Amino acid sequence: MATEHIDVRYVADLARIDLAPEEIVHFQEQLERILGFIETLKDVDVSGVELGTSLLPPLDHARADRAADGIGAAAFLKNAPDQAAGQLRVPKVVDA
Amino acid sequence: MSFAQESLTTLRALLGAGELTPQDLIADLAAAIDAQPHIGGYLSRDVDAAMAEAAAADLTKPLGGLPIAIKDNINVTGQPCSCGSRFLAGAYESPYDATVIRKLREAGAIPFGRTNMDEFAMGSSTENSALGVTVNPHDPARIPGGSSGGSAAAVASHTAIAALGSDTGGSIRQPASHCGIVGLKPTYGRVSRYGLVAFASSLDQIGPMTKSVEDSALLLNAIAGHDPRDSTSLDVPVPDFLAGLHQGVAGLRLGLPTEYFAEGIDPAVRARVDAAVHALEAAGATIVKISLPHTAYAVATYYIIAPAEASSNLSRFDGIRYGRRAAAPADILDVYRRSREEGFGPEVKRRIILGTYVLSSGYYDAYYQRAQKVRALVCRDFDQAFQQVDAILSPVTPTPARLRGVHADNPLAEYLADIFTIAANLTGIPAISVPCGTVTSDTATQLPVGLQILGPRLGEALILRIAQTVEDQQAGKA
Numbered sequence: 001m002a003t004e005h006i007d008v009r010y011v012a013d014l015a016r017i018d019l020a021p022e023e024i025v026h027f028q029e030q031l032e033r034i035l036g037f038i039e040t041l042k043d044v045d046v047s048g049v050e051l052g053t054s055l056l057p058p059l060d061h062a063r064a065d066r067a068a069d070g071i072g073a074a075a076f077l078k079n080a081p082d083q084a085a086g087q088l089r090v091p092k093v094v095d096a
Numbered sequence: 097m098s099f100a101q102e103s104l105t106t107l108r109a110l111l112g113a114g115e116l117t118p119q120d121l122i123a124d125l126a127a128a129i130d131a132q133p134h135i136g137g138y139l140s141r142d143v144d145a146a147m148a149e150a151a152a153a154d155l156t157k158p159l160g161g162l163p164i165a166i167k168d169n170i171n172v173t174g175q176p177c178s179c180g181s182r183f184l185a186g187a188y189e190s191p192y193d194a195t196v197i198r199k200l201r202e203a204g205a206i207p208f209g210r211t212n213m214d215e216f217a218m219g220s221s222t223e224n225s226a227l228g229v230t231v232n233p234h235d236p237a238r239i240p241g242g243s244s245g246g247s248a249a250a251v252a253s254h255t256a257i258a259a260l261g262s263d264t265g266g267s268i269r270q271p272a273s274h275c276g277i278v279g280l281k282p283t284y285g286r287v288s289r290y291g292l293v294a295f296a297s298s299l300d301q302i303g304p305m306t307k308s309v310e311d312s313a314l315l316l317n318a319i320a321g322h323d324p325r326d327s328t329s330l331d332v333p334v335p336d337f338l339a340g341l342h343q344g345v346a347g348l349r350l351g352l353p354t355e356y357f358a359e360g361i362d363p364a365v366r367a368r369v370d371a372a373v374h375a376l377e378a379a380g381a382t383i384v385k386i387s388l389p390h391t392a393y394a395v396a397t398y399y400i401i402a403p404a405e406a407s408s409n410l411s412r413f414d415g416i417r418y419g420r421r422a423a424a425p426a427d428i429l430d431v432y433r434r435s436r437e438e439g440f441g442p443e444v445k446r447r448i449i450l451g452t453y454v455l456s457s458g459y460y461d462a463y464y465q466r467a468q469k470v471r472a473l474v475c476r477d478f479d480q481a482f483q484q485v486d487a488i489l490s491p492v493t494p495t496p497a498r499l500r501g502v503h504a505d506n507p508l509a510e511y512l513a514d515i516f517t518i519a520a521n522l523t524g525i526p527a528i529s530v531p532c533g534t535v536t537s538d539t540a541t542q543l544p545v546g547l548q549i550l551g552p553r554l555g556e557a558l559i560l561r562i563a564q565t566v567e568d569q570q571a572g573k574a
Contacts, residue, residue: 008449015436018437027449030505030508031446034399035453042466044393044470062327080417093428
């Protein structure tokens with residue numbers, strides 16, 4: 001099982017969350033304690049456990065592939081943080 | 097007297113007999129909510145819209161004219177759906193109905209009022225709501241439980257007749273236990289999750305939170321059933337959950353897991369649960385000691401799987417399509433990073449970071465894959481147990497509702513209290529919390545205690561029937 005060290009700044013970057021310096025210190029301490037507890041799982045003998053042998057229902061069916069009405073652009077854009085010309089507006093993504 | 101005090105079952109009869117109109121009922125409820133603002137069960141409500149629906153209600157339907165409070169993570173057209181988060185508060189209005197809402201409407205019900213919750217359903221106290229405080233109606237110094245704490249407190253304080261909640265690790269059952277109401281987590285797949293804002297998709301399930309077992313069955317009848325819009329929804333027949341409620345428990349074999357009664361349970365809670373178990377035995381059930389050997393690992397397993405799924409599900413909250421967007425972003429990554437930093441509270445950030453970590457390169461096998469294997473072992477424990485017994489009895493929580501504010505900086509302590517509820521989510525089985533008495537707090541308040549009844553997959557009718565016996569015994573009717 002992995003070590004309980006977690007680089008909170010690095011992982012927050014992966015998760016796309018800017019953390020304040022004091023949040024990083026705080027979460028570092030809390031998450032290391034939580035990961036320390038999670039380490040108890042390494043005591044379990046999981047040899048021979050095949051994944052997929054659970055009580056959960058198998059995902060073995062899909063609904064009929066038929067076109068249906070969506071919510072529509074106007075209803076969608078009602079929740080848009082920023083829009084222009086009937087579309088979502090976002091900061092520039094690609095430099096020309 | 098206010099009709100807000102009554103159950104769905106009673107009100108259904110009164111409405112049917114013409115002794116009450118749906119508009120009177122909405123007015124009584126609105127007055128009850130206004131009379132008890134300190135409860136804080138609701139984040140928002142639209143009395144005018146509910147009145148308009150009440151005027152058009154079809155009283156011949158199973159829930160005709162009956163208002164149902166909705167946890168604020170279930171989409172209802174034209175209403176806010178804040179998930180208790182600053183990310184969505186004031187920045188999102190649902191453009192569609194969740195399937196459970198469509199089904200409630202088809203049954204004649206009126207979705208009325210949005211209940212408070214831990215942010216994105218992450219928590220067991222409702223203290224993680226960014227939008228308001230909800231208190232326990234039995235003792236306002238204490239938590240209502242969570243994450244469906246607003247729904248539980250509203251029903252318990254008679255500011256709702258009944259409510260929907262969602263349960264990912266106990267979020268219906270634990271607040272039901274703390275507030276002294278009936279809370280049912282159905283079998284995974286029994287109720288469609290379409291339109292429920294996803295926290296952990298393999299664990300989430302919507303269920304009823306009610307004043308009585310009969311109301312729970314009535315509400316489950318309305319919301320259960322296959323939905324092509326949820327690929328995990330079960331395409332199986334739905335029985336009438338009201339049909340066998342009063343058959344009693346004679347001849348049933350009920351299991352007591354040795355590991356659940358080992359240590360750490362408040363003695364007064366233990367005494368109430370023991371008394372309820374003895375009463376079921378006196379009513380003809382056979383009590384059998386069973387073993388669930390992987391119980392000690394269930395919490396750790398859950399706190400890998402649930403954050404992992406949450407980190408993936410909550411990546412949709414990026415400030416692009418809906419919800420909060422940080423002002424004056426430098427570039428697209430700045431939109432994501434600052435919108436999420438500003439919009440999410442500490443528990444949500446903590447779980448996203450934990451989930452991202454356990455899924456990250458080099459750690460996936462050690463954490464996530466191992467947790468899935470232990471989850472399979474927990475499932476095997478329950479499979480074997482249900483070969484010996486019809487249902488399993490346990491406490492819902494190790495202690496009664498705690499004081500507000502005491503675990504604010506110790507998330508691990510809060511996680512450990514989920515020990516009795518999370519197995520039902522890991523395994524997908526149905527479980528219900530039914531009141532089994534009260535304990536006296538050190539400030540002399542009476543705090544409710546719930547008995548948990550866990551059934552085999554699709555065994556809702558059975559656990560409702562056992563819960564009905566417990567309820568009758570508590571009321572002195574059996």
